[in-house]
Amino acid sequence: MALARRGPEGPAAGLRLLLLWGAACLGPRPAEALVEGLYCGKLVCYDVLGVSRDASKAEIARAYRQLALRYHPDRHREHDPEAAQEQFLLIATAYETLKDEETRKDYDYMLDHPEEYYSHYYHYYSRRLAPKVDVRIVILVTVCAISVFQFFSWWSSYNEAINYLATVPKYRIQATEIAKQQGLLNRAKEKGKNRRSKEEIRKEEEEIIKDVIKNKIDIKGGYQKPQIYDILLFQILLAPYYLCKYIAWYCWWIYCFNIKGQEYGEEEKLYIIRKYMKMSQSQFDSLEDHQKETFLERQLWLKENYELYKQEQEEDLKKKMATDPRWKRYRRWMRNEGPGRLTFIDD
Numbered sequence: 001m002a003l004a005r006r007g008p009e010g011p012a013a014g015l016r017l018l019l020l021w022g023a024a025c026l027g028p029r030p031a032e033a034l035v036e037g038l039y040c041g042k043l044v045c046y047d048v049l050g051v052s053r054d055a056s057k058a059e060i061a062r063a064y065r066q067l068a069l070r071y072h073p074d075r076h077r078e079h080d081p082e083a084a085q086e087q088f089l090l091i092a093t094a095y096e097t098l099k100d101e102e103t104r105k106d107y108d109y110m111l112d113h114p115e116e117y118y119s120h121y122y123h124y125y126s127r128r129l130a131p132k133v134d135v136r137i138v139i140l141v142t143v144c145a146i147s148v149f150q151f152f153s154w155w156s157s158y159n160e161a162i163n164y165l166a167t168v169p170k171y172r173i174q175a176t177e178i179a180k181q182q183g184l185l186n187r188a189k190e191k192g193k194n195r196r197s198k199e200e201i202r203k204e205e206e207e208i209i210k211d212v213i214k215n216k217i218d219i220k221g222g223y224q225k226p227q228i229y230d231i232l233l234f235q236i237l238l239a240p241y242y243l244c245k246y247i248a249w250y251c252w253w254i255y256c257f258n259i260k261g262q263e264y265g266e267e268e269k270l271y272i273i274r275k276y277m278k279m280s281q282s283q284f285d286s287l288e289d290h291q292k293e294t295f296l297e298r299q300l301w302l303k304e305n306y307e308l309y310k311q312e313q314e315e316d317l318k319k320k321m322a323t324d325p326r327w328k329r330y331r332r333w334m335r336n337e338g339p340g341r342l343t344f345i346d347d
Contacts, residue, residue: 038124039107045094057099064095103127147233154226166210175212184208264301272301
């Protein structure tokens with residue numbers, strides 16, 4: 001009878017033992033919640049400070065001060081200072097873990113849920129490696145620093161461009177005429193003690209011409225005066241405005257020229273030509289006016305006309321390269337002594 005009663009229970013007991021063995025193999029045991037490298041290691045931080053899990057922040061701070069004073073390395077210089085140093089670091093680690101509300105919450109969750117092994121590692125190192133300063137502040141300071149450097153760099157390049165344009169005949173003659181009309185270069189010569197040398201007069205006239213180029217002549221393209229709205233900070237702040245403006249302009253373009261079939265104006269024609277040439281607005285503005293007039297006369301906003309113009313430009317470039325003495329020397333060198341040719345030269 002006893003054997004008959006055990007028979008049905010045998011398979012059920014074996015199944016329970018199998019499930020318990022599988023759980024032990026697949027999931028970490030509760031004791032594995034305390035591992036080396038996380039918080040206080042194999043010790044419970046509350047036990048290290050000698051407080052309960054319900055202790056307040058004031059109680060934790062008071063226990064830390066007492067233990068830190070007791071195990072401070074300076075008080076154990078003669079009696080096992082290394083053990084005191086190790087204990088002091090453990091007390092400091094326990095206090096750093098429990099004094100912060102978020103870290104303490106993660107630690108309590110680890111004690112209550114030891115089975116979430118990898119999640120504890122993630123929370124621990126994500127908090128340790130997280131930046132101490134707000135990322136938004138770091139980004140703002142970085143953008144401001146880049147913007148300041150960008151602005152002063154542009155001004156330096158602009159002043160160099162003005163010095164160069166003062167030597168270009170086109171701008172120099174135009175600036176000289178404007179300066180003469182305004183009476184800036186027609187001053188009477190000083191006499192006596194106020195008389196200046198020719199070098200001083202030349203330098204003053206040079207500065208006047210540069211000021212006229214800066215203020216009176218409309219310079220576009222890469223030489224135009226830097227604007228504060230062009231720096232990175234303002235570009236980021238105005239990005240939503242520019243995006244909305246572009247969307248509105250694109251819808252207007254589709255409505256006027258694709259739906260209604262209106263003819264292109266001069267600005268629209270130049271815009272299409274610029275897109276075909278893959279030039280930025282500043283690059284296109286730096287072109288001479290007669291070049292833009294030539295583009296319009298040849299109707300380069302039409303795709304077939306632009307392709308023909310592009311082929312002509314490529315042919316002209318090939319002819320110039322064929323007749324240029326420098327390219328002839330280069331081709332001769334490539335043919336006779338260029339890469340891939342082994343030569344023996346007797347000294």
